[in-house]
Amino acid sequence: MSSLTSPFPGASRAARLQRARQHMPMGVAENYRYWGDDQTIFVKSMQGGSITDFDGNTWVDFRLGYGPIILGYRDPRVDAAVVACIQERGTICGFSSDVEVDVIETLKSMCPNIDTLRFANSGTEAVMGAVRVARGFTGREHIIQVEGGFHGLYDEMMWKSDLEGWDASAGGEPAVIPFGRGIPRASRSLSGFVPLNDTAALDAAFDALDGDVAAVVLEPIQGNAGSIASTDAYMAHLREACTARGALLIMDEVKTGFRVAKGGVQELYGVHADLTTYAKAMGNGYPVAAFGGRRDVMDVISPNGGVVHGGTYTANLIGLSAARATLEILATTDALATVNRVGEAIMGVLGGVFDRHGLAHQFAGPPSMFGVHLGETVPQNYRDWKATQSTLYEAFAKNLIRSGLMLEPDSREPWFLCEAHASLDLGWLEGIADRAMADALDDLPR
Ligand SMILES: Cc1ncc(COP(=O)(O)O)c(C=O)c1O
Incomplete structure (x- = not known):
C-alpha cells in the first residue's frame, strides 16, 4: 500500500530544485509548478500525450500544461x-x-x-x-x-x-x-x-x-x-x-x-x-x-x-x-471528435472504477475537459464543490501520478484531453485507476 505522502520516484528531482532555488524564488518559474521539495517535476521531453522527466519517468499527461495542448505535444x-x-x-x-x-x-x-x-x-x-x-x-x-x-x-x-x-x-x-x-x-x-x-x-x-x-x-x-x-x-x-x-x-x-x-x-x-x-x-x-x-x-x-x-x-x-x-x-479535421470520443471512453472507465468502489461520483463539463467530483450531486457552483470529497480525489490522483498518469491532484482542475490520447490503453487506465482508488480508500483516516 502506498503512503499518501511518499514522493513520486525520481533520484534527481530534489537536487534539481535545490539548484533552481539559488536562482528563482521557490525554484520554479511559476508558483503553481512548485509541488513540494521532493515532488516538483522537471520535464525533459514531451511527445504526443506524454511527458518524461529527467529520471526517465514517463506519464500519460492529462494536465497538458493547464490545457493548451489540444492535438498533442510536438505535433x-x-x-x-x-x-x-x-x-x-x-x-x-x-x-x-x-x-x-x-x-x-x-x-x-x-x-x-x-x-x-x-x-x-x-x-x-x-x-x-x-x-x-x-x-x-x-x-x-x-x-x-x-x-x-x-x-x-x-x-x-x-x-x-x-x-x-x-x-x-x-x-x-x-x-x-x-x-x-x-x-x-x-x-x-x-x-x-x-x-x-x-x-x-x-x-x-x-x-x-x-x-x-x-x-x-x-x-x-x-x-x-x-x-x-x-x-x-x-x-x-x-x-x-x-x-x-x-x-x-x-x-x-x-x-x-x-x-x-x-x-x-x-x-x-x-x-x-x-x-x-x-x-x-x-x-x-x-x-x-x-x-x-x-x-x-x-x-x-x-x-x-x-x-x-x-x-x-x-x-x-x-x-x-x-x-x-x-x-x-x-x-x-475530426481532431475534436477524436478528443471527445476518447474523453467519453475515459469517463466510462473512471465511472466503472468509482462504481466498483461504491463511490457516488459526478462528471462535470464536456469530455475534452471534464471535472471529476466525488459526491452525490453535480456541483452547480463553486460553493457546491466544497461538499465534494476533494481530499479523497487528491489521494486518488496522487496514486495515479505514481502509476504513470499525470494530472493535477486538485479536483478543481479538469482532465484535459488531446488528439494524441487516441492511442491510450483503456485497460491500463482501468487497472491503475482501480488500484489508485483502492489505495486511496485504504489510506483514508478512519
Ligand atoms: C479561463 C482563463 N482565463 C485566463 C487565464 C490566464 O491565462 P494565461 O495563464 O495564459 O495568462 C487562464 C489560465 O489558466 C484561464 O484558465
Missing part, C-alpha cells in the same frame, strides 16, 4: 509550420503581416460571433484587453465576476472566494480575499462577485452596482473549478440581463475555446458573447492569445482618445504561425 504539422514561417520570414519587426488576417479568417469560420479581433500573448493579456475595451465602450468601471472563475494573474482578477475559510453550515457568503500579497485593495472595489447559476444573485449584483457595470466576465464552463457548467437557463438569463442593463457579456474562453467545440462554449450553448477571449488550444502550446467580438464594440480601439491596445510581442510570427496551423487542423 509535427504545427511545429513544421512554425519552423517554416520563422525561417522564411522571422519573428517580429514591429510591423504587420498577412498571417494575422489568415488566422482571423479561419477563427471566424469557427466562431461566427467574432466580427473583429486583436491578438495577445497570454490569456491574462487577452482578458485585460477585453475588459479595457468593455470599459472604453460603455464608459463604466465595474465588472461582475463569477465565483470559482480564473481570469489570469493581474490585480483586479486576483481576488477569490475563500472557500477554505468558509463555513457553509453557518450560512452567509464566503469572504472575498486576494490571491496573496501585493494586490492593491483598490482593485477589489472594481468587481462584484456572484455564484454561478444564481440568477437572483446576478440581478442583485447589477442592482448594487447601480448602472455602472461595464461587463460580466465568466467562464461558462469553469475550467478552474472542476468544469462546473452554466445551465442553459442561466446563460439565457445572463445574456438578457447584460443586454437589458447595458453591460457587455465577456466570455472567457481561454480554456474552452477550440477545445469543447470548434466554436467553443458559444457553439455548445447557442448564446453569443459581446466579447470573447481565447488562448491555450488556439496554438497547441505556442504562446498566442486573442480577444474580439462585436465590431461596434471593438471599434473603440481607435486613435485619438480611443482604447489603446498592443505590445512588443503582439502578433509575433511564432505564435501566429502556430495558431494558423492549429486552427486549420481543428477546422478541417
Whole structure:
C-alpha cells in the first residue's frame, strides 16, 4: 500500500530544485509548478500525450500544461509550420503581416460571433484587453465576476472566494480575499462577485452596482473549478440581463475555446458573447492569445482618445504561425471528435472504477475537459464543490501520478484531453485507476 505522502520516484528531482532555488524564488518559474521539495517535476521531453522527466519517468499527461495542448505535444504539422514561417520570414519587426488576417479568417469560420479581433500573448493579456475595451465602450468601471472563475494573474482578477475559510453550515457568503500579497485593495472595489447559476444573485449584483457595470466576465464552463457548467437557463438569463442593463457579456474562453467545440462554449450553448477571449488550444502550446467580438464594440480601439491596445510581442510570427496551423487542423479535421470520443471512453472507465468502489461520483463539463467530483450531486457552483470529497480525489490522483498518469491532484482542475490520447490503453487506465482508488480508500483516516 502506498503512503499518501511518499514522493513520486525520481533520484534527481530534489537536487534539481535545490539548484533552481539559488536562482528563482521557490525554484520554479511559476508558483503553481512548485509541488513540494521532493515532488516538483522537471520535464525533459514531451511527445504526443506524454511527458518524461529527467529520471526517465514517463506519464500519460492529462494536465497538458493547464490545457493548451489540444492535438498533442510536438505535433509535427504545427511545429513544421512554425519552423517554416520563422525561417522564411522571422519573428517580429514591429510591423504587420498577412498571417494575422489568415488566422482571423479561419477563427471566424469557427466562431461566427467574432466580427473583429486583436491578438495577445497570454490569456491574462487577452482578458485585460477585453475588459479595457468593455470599459472604453460603455464608459463604466465595474465588472461582475463569477465565483470559482480564473481570469489570469493581474490585480483586479486576483481576488477569490475563500472557500477554505468558509463555513457553509453557518450560512452567509464566503469572504472575498486576494490571491496573496501585493494586490492593491483598490482593485477589489472594481468587481462584484456572484455564484454561478444564481440568477437572483446576478440581478442583485447589477442592482448594487447601480448602472455602472461595464461587463460580466465568466467562464461558462469553469475550467478552474472542476468544469462546473452554466445551465442553459442561466446563460439565457445572463445574456438578457447584460443586454437589458447595458453591460457587455465577456466570455472567457481561454480554456474552452477550440477545445469543447470548434466554436467553443458559444457553439455548445447557442448564446453569443459581446466579447470573447481565447488562448491555450488556439496554438497547441505556442504562446498566442486573442480577444474580439462585436465590431461596434471593438471599434473603440481607435486613435485619438480611443482604447489603446498592443505590445512588443503582439502578433509575433511564432505564435501566429502556430495558431494558423492549429486552427486549420481543428477546422478541417475530426481532431475534436477524436478528443471527445476518447474523453467519453475515459469517463466510462473512471465511472466503472468509482462504481466498483461504491463511490457516488459526478462528471462535470464536456469530455475534452471534464471535472471529476466525488459526491452525490453535480456541483452547480463553486460553493457546491466544497461538499465534494476533494481530499479523497487528491489521494486518488496522487496514486495515479505514481502509476504513470499525470494530472493535477486538485479536483478543481479538469482532465484535459488531446488528439494524441487516441492511442491510450483503456485497460491500463482501468487497472491503475482501480488500484489508485483502492489505495486511496485504504489510506483514508478512519
Ligand atoms: C479561463 C482563463 N482565463 C485566463 C487565464 C490566464 O491565462 P494565461 O495563464 O495564459 O495568462 C487562464 C489560465 O489558466 C484561464 O484558465
